[in-house]
Amino acid sequence: MLVPILGDFAPGSPQTPSVTSMQQAFADSAAEYRVPKSVLLGVSYVQSRWDTHAGVPSVSGGYGPMHLTDARTALAQAHRNSAPHSQAGSSAAISGAPLPEGPPPEQMTTLEQAARLVGISSRRLRTDAAENVRGGAALLADAQRQLGRPLSADPGDWWGAVARFSGTTNSVAAAEFADDVFAVIRKGVRRTTDTGQQVALAASPGARPNASQVQAVRPAKAPHTDVECPATLACDWIPSPHVEFGDDRYGNHDPADRPKDQKIDYIVIHDTEDTNQVMIKTVQDPSEASWHYTIRSSDGSVIQHVKTKDVAWQAGNQFINARSIGVEHEGFLAHPDAWYTEQMYRSSARLVSYLAKKYGIPLDRQHILGHDNVPGPTASTIPGMHEDPGPYWDWRHYFDLLGAPLRATAGPDSELVTVLPDFASNKPVFTNCAGHDEPCPAHGSSAVRLYSEPSEDAPLVHDEGKHPGGEDSTLRVADMGARISTGQTYAVAERRREWTAIWYLGQKAWFKNPPAHPTAVGATGRMVTPKPGLDDIPVYGRALPEEDAYPADVPVQSASPLPYELSAGQRYATQGSTTGSYVDSGSGFDDAPHRVVVGNDVYYEIQFGYRIAYVRADDVDVVRADG
Known part of the structure; x- marks a missing residue:
């Protein structure tokens, strides 16, 4: 079986659609489906930051600025575990065992749902950014109706529909998505998209979700209290x-x-x-x-x-x-x-x-x-x-x-x-x-x-x-x-x-x-x-204690400088110092915390190349940059 996993066009190909004004597309779609424009813009921003990604679907099969999901693409993406990864932005196909039978989950079919609601092909929703926005507006309005809510002009009345639009069945994640959308609406944002479109969402500081909708979605407490995570994160x-x-x-x-x-x-x-x-x-x-x-x-x-x-x-x-x-x-x-x-x-x-x-x-x-x-x-x-x-x-x-x-x-x-x-x-x-x-x-x-x-x-x-x-x-x-x-x-x-x-x-x-x-x-x-009088100084990939700091039963670790020279007159940015240390894993398996050997030698962490590095404090002077 051959399953297409990328878009119907390559970046820069003649089929790539030309959108004259994404800003207008959001305004027109919001008016057509009676969705507050700020809600439509906010949802799209949190889904994609208004980008099209040149027709390349996300890992969950989402296309376009509204991230409308196509089930076959999403399942094919998940099915790629044993296949070579294809080049981003190119046309590609993948063969393998048949995809799972039966209807796909609802959150993986929003592209198909949107196509039915707006009466156009799924292919066009994948490749036409303006129609993709229109499909997203239709889905939001449909979600609002399914919740028994009016197509209100007040963004706060749409929090539940936004949470549903996230596509997740996890209530913490759904609430997190809706909260992010409303944070964007309150703050406002302006951005140039990946197609060069200027899009703006004006700030609405007073936009607050309807409290009853929030209570209906957000759990009373995080379901997993043993993890080290903020309560608002799934x-x-x-x-x-x-x-x-x-x-x-x-x-x-x-x-x-x-x-x-x-x-x-x-x-x-x-x-x-x-x-x-x-x-x-x-x-x-x-x-x-x-x-x-x-x-x-x-x-x-x-x-x-x-x-x-x-x-x-x-x-x-x-x-x-x-x-x-x-x-x-x-x-x-x-x-x-x-x-x-x-x-x-x-x-x-x-x-x-x-x-x-x-x-x-x-x-x-x-x-x-x-x-x-x-x-x-x-x-x-x-x-x-x-x-x-x-x-x-x-x-x-x-x-x-x-x-x-x-x-x-x-x-x-x-x-x-x-x-x-x-x-x-x-x-x-x-x-x-x-x-x-x-x-x-x-x-x-x-x-x-x-x-x-x-x-x-x-x-x-x-x-x-x-x-x-x-x-x-x-x-x-x-x-x-x-x-x-x-x-x-x-x-x-x-x-x-x-x-x-x-x-x-x-x-x-x-x-x-x-x-x-x-x-x-x-x-x-x-x-x-380097301090005056030093032609060059060693640079290290770790900050180890001096030899005298090691107990008799812990092997001394070699300082082992890296193959670079930091010469006199050169300067490197530092954000602070640290003391040399080494964690001794001992002779083998142990459930107790391992011993930490701490020395007196001080090192500065520096931005030396693409990677960070360390130099001994005794080798350098610290100077303040002249701004």
Whole structure:
């Protein structure tokens, strides 16, 4: 059986519909179906941020700005576990065992329902953004009628219909969706969509849901009180095993008593590079890695696996593991349109905000890390470090949702800059999304490419750790050797017209930064630089205690500098210091918290390359950036 899983057109093809005014489409559809325009705009924004995703369906088979779901597409997406992942934005088909028989769930057939209500084909609803909006309006009006509610002009009377439109059968998740929609309505939003459309929702601060509708949907209390989640988030508990199995091996996490025995400094953002179903099986296997939370792409539901007091094996760096919480997101870094859904972003931001507040973790890019920002602990580990969530994760939007928007904090001539490209229009070329050297489909990105000279014809900067022996950096989607990312802060080395150079892995690295459309903005903060008299200083992937700090029965860990040089005159941004520490796992399996060896040596965490790194405080002076 062949089942189409992507849209009926490729981006830029002649069949791609041309929409002259999405703003008008929302106004016309709201009037036709007597849905308040703010409600229609708000629902669409929370579903898709008004994007079309070039006809690529989400993991749940949702199409267009209203995310109308097609059952066959959704089932085919779920059926792809054993099949190669197709290139995002291209036409593709997949063969396999027959799909499940019987009627699909109602929440997977909103495209078909909308087609019946508006009297047009499902194909047109997938490919025509304006008709997709019209279909969404018809569904909202139908939901309102089914609830026995009038087609009122008051947005507050539509909270129940909005909750139903979410498509989830989980009452916490449905209430969360409706709350998000009404928060957007109250605050208002303006955005340029992925097709270049200017769409705006005017703020309505007085828009409040009807209390009786809220009480009918929202549960009196969260159904799972044993998970560490905010009460407004749909969370469950599927534990990761801490057990011994054969040959003195155990898995798949370590008991601890954080933050009493070890401060939690970081939250690490991952993507799974597999489906949610596979990852839930993986995290229950004691021979596999572990992490604290998994977030499902289709609806943003959260599952906790390891208590935050304990150490999960998730970052590929034991020092970071001991000080972090790992959050996995169902998805593939090379296929963001299908998997990095708005509901997943919002659930993740809600969870991370809760955890950051609970443990006092700063909401910045030296503490909210991608897995791709975690340093290799030693030189030999660098080439194998992970690359997720990759260049298509929208860090700017994510920090907006965290309530810590990224912005300029100094003037354009500052000594520090924060990377802040416009995600939608920043489309660097990447290759190998489909496993070969062909260019990936053009897509908005958080990444900015770095050159050895102020020219796009110059070679990319070299990363000796990632490419030892002089091998060049590449354009591959999983190669971070010559790039920086939104929210990261770097010290300026030089400026020439539209180009800015930063200190990066011990060298000058150039990126295009035109004043009219800046790629990076001025920042305040602190920097470290080698103390006078030191030609260069070592850089580390972990902050270990000094030799004298180790008890006699704990093996001393080698400091093992990374293969880079931080030379005199160079400067690197720092967000703070830490004391060297090491968690001793002992001789084997033990249910008691492992011993933490704490030294006196102080290190500064720095933004050294794409990944963070550490330098000894005794080797550097700390200077304040001139804004």
